[in-house]
Amino acid sequence: MAIAMKKEEKYIKDLKKCAGKYVAEVDHKIIACGKTIKEVQQKARKKNIKNPLIYGVPKATKGHLFF
Amino acid sequence: MPIEIPYQRWLDGIKRPIIDVELKLPNNKPHRTIALVDSGADSCVFDIEIFEVLGVNIDEYPTRRSIAAGGNRFNSVEIPVTIKFNNTEIEARANCCSFKDEDGNFIGMNLLGRDDFFKHFKITFDEKKKLMVFE
Numbered sequence: 001m002a003i004a005m006k007k008e009e010k011y012i013k014d015l016k017k018c019a020g021k022y023v024a025e026v027d028h029k030i031i032a033c034g035k036t037i038k039e040v041q042q043k044a045r046k047k048n049i050k051n052p053l054i055y056g057v058p059k060a061t062k063g064h065l066f067f
Numbered sequence: 068m069p070i071e072i073p074y075q076r077w078l079d080g081i082k083r084p085i086i087d088v089e090l091k092l093p094n095n096k097p098h099r100t101i102a103l104v105d106s107g108a109d110s111c112v113f114d115i116e117i118f119e120v121l122g123v124n125i126d127e128y129p130t131r132r133s134i135a136a137g138g139n140r141f142n143s144v145e146i147p148v149t150i151k152f153n154n155t156e157i158e159a160r161a162n163c164c165s166f167k168d169e170d171g172n173f174i175g176m177n178l179l180g181r182d183d184f185f186k187h188f189k190i191t192f193d194e195k196k197k198l199m200v201f202e
Contacts, residue, residue, distance in 0.1 A: 008076065015078055020172035035171065037120045053087055055101045056114060056166055056173035057078065 020059030024052040070153055074197040075101075082197045088179070089151040090161075095121045097151065100177060104190065104199060108180030111150070114173075115163040118146055125163075133162055150184065153201070159183035 007028070014030040015023065024032040024044040032043035037054055044052045074082035084104040089097045090113070098117055112133075115125065125144050133143045143162040150157045160183060166175030179185075191200040 012076065012078065012080070019078065020174070022173060037116050041120070051097070051099055053099045053101065055177070056175065058166075058174050058176060059168075059172040060079070060174075 015057050018057045020057065022054060022056050024049070024054050026052050070201045072199045072201065074199070084192060084199050086152060086179075086199075088177075090117060090121070091149040091151060091156075092118075092121050092123065102177035102179045104184070104192075105178040105180055106185065106190075106192070108178045110180040110182045111159050111161050111184055112143070112175075112178040112180065113148075113161045113163050114166040114175060114177060115144065116166070118144075118148075118161075118163050131162070133164070150179070155187060157184060157187050 011028055011030065014033075018030065018033040021033050021035055022037050022040045023030050024040045026049055031047060031049060031052065032040045034040040034043060040054055044054075072084075072086055075085040077083050077085065085101050086104060087099065088102050089099050091097045098121060100114075100117060102111075102113075118125065123146060125146075128144045128146050130142055130144055132140055134140055141164050143164040146161050146163050148159055148161045150159050150161075164175075166173055168174050189202040191202075193200065
């Protein structure tokens with residue numbers, strides 16, 4: 001339970017570091033971060049990871065656009 | 068067989084109804100991403116950068132004026148796409164727009180709206196248990 005909590009905390013911490021950028025995720029772990037999807041795909045490819053989950057992490061500066 | 072999917076904890080610590088989906092276009096590799104299951108959205112809204120990376124010529128598709136929550140108006144491009152979720156493939160019309168602010172920071176979230184996504188399922192939001200049930 002404590003290990004799962006630590007993993008979750010690390011995941012959220014990594015997400016926060018990438019706020020405003022795109023990330024690639026595998027098994028609930030952030031493996032790459034970048035300004036564009038292409039950049040993130042290239043970083044993931046260098047780590048031999050095919051088809052990771054790629055999404056943007058909103059930067060909450062002036063409010064979110066859609067939610 | 069109903070599928071239960073727990074909400075995902077987001078940056079602000081709040082658990083939200085976010086799911087993993089795969090976007091597919093003909094003759095392209097699928098793109099895996101996340102999207103918010105949004106009963107308040109009429110249609111699906113996606114980050115246009117995904118489609119640019121998939122090689123879509125954005126100029127070939129019709130532009131429309133859309134309204135976001137809060138009344139902000141924005142231009143979007145309507146692109147047909149297949150959304151794959153849990154072995155179900157849904158033909159949808161994605162309203163695509165830039166999710167970046169003037170400084171290039173990502174600020175949006177992909178949305179799965181009622182018109183295309185919700186009509187394929189009976190979706191129950193269990194706020195107490197923080198999970199969604201898809202039937």
